[in-house]
Amino acid sequence: MSKTSIKFKGSNFTLSVIHVHDAQPEEVRLAIEEKIEQAPGFFKNAPVVVNVAGLSRDISWPALSQAMLATGLHIIGVSGCNDNNLKQAILRSGLPLLTEGKTQQRSIAAAAEAVKAQLINTPVRSGQQIRSYNSDLIVTGSVSAGAELIADGNIHIYGIMRGRALAGASGNGECQIFCTHLSPELVSIAGQYWLSDQIPTEFLGKAARLCLQNGTLTIDALI
Template sequence: MSNTPIELKGSSFTLSVVHLHDAQPEVIRQALQDKIAQAPAFLKNAPVVVNVASLDGSVNWKTLQQAVVSTGLRVVGISGCRDEALKKEIERAGLPLLSEGKEKLPRAATVTSPEPLAVTEPTAAAVTKTRLIDTPVRSGQRIYAPHCDLIVTNHVSAGAELIADGNIHIYGMMRGRALAGADGSRDAQIFCTNLVAELVSIAGEYWLSDQIPADYYGRAARLSLAGGALSVQPLN
């Protein structure tokens, strides 16, 4: 047991980033409520970073922050701020100003994960092993496969979450959320024998259930990135 009362360690977390393209609080509040209603298990009360890079002109940060918080989201930081006056206002609100790396992560009201600028771009070669799950993945369960692929040979319930730095394979009914390439690897793919997912994501690019093309919903499918966006094809 350590003699020191605390330890300071580096770690990484998957955070959604809300990219604001409008400075009207009521517009932002309604847009966020609509997104949360589409995937409440994924977004309700979620910690988020707010990106303000697209906002121009005068911004009332206090009312804007209140609009975001009123939806139940927890603001843990601000990114993309270049206006010095707005920076001071954000700092007075007690919120940290963050930097984002090159990689894009979930676009919800657009969503991504903040990363250190010095991080080197991950490659598929970093995946060296596989995590295998043979049992059903129940609602509320979260399974993470760091630095490897994840294979599930059973059903995944709604409200369950699969996360892998590599590929994800689901040999069963997929009703939950699957996030492949969580470390930013854009070569990752998702393979599923029955795609009825709440959310699918590769390196931060994602679809909610209603964005999955109807021809592939409930079918065997393979998802990958093409031209920087999600694409899907039959799983042969």
């Protein structure tokens, strides 16, 4: 028997979901470009899912999708669609309809088994990416702007945090981010993220803990 040329395997990816509400396509394009300018390393040319649950039935999907593609984003699927006409327009554009559900048990189990931690004792420079699979990530030094920390477990930063921190990358919403000096470009837990301008100013430069409560990012002082 000849060796097969392809193989299907399951995997997990962390994707941003853009929730689009009723607006002119041009307004959506400008709003996306503004976000990209704030964190180009995270959003530029990024693959995204578009949630259309907030759209009215008379929206022009071709015009809206073209406006979003003009920003450089790559739409890989659409979720939250309950209107048959809109569904047909999306399918005609060649995009799949996705269902957002609870995190797969496989992902949760993998994250729950994260008993070890990856320890980084050197500063994380701009342009560096540290990826920690199935474990926590501990950084004892500072993280420069333009650097990125990604962990399936929790993230601990004991220096100045100026880059991006993405905890719970496998989808575990129980993960948290702990930081002694919070000044990041972006923080994310299980795909829920804040840009720097969304973080309450009273926590900037301070010791803080971020976690999810009912699927929403929250922040508290780290005492």
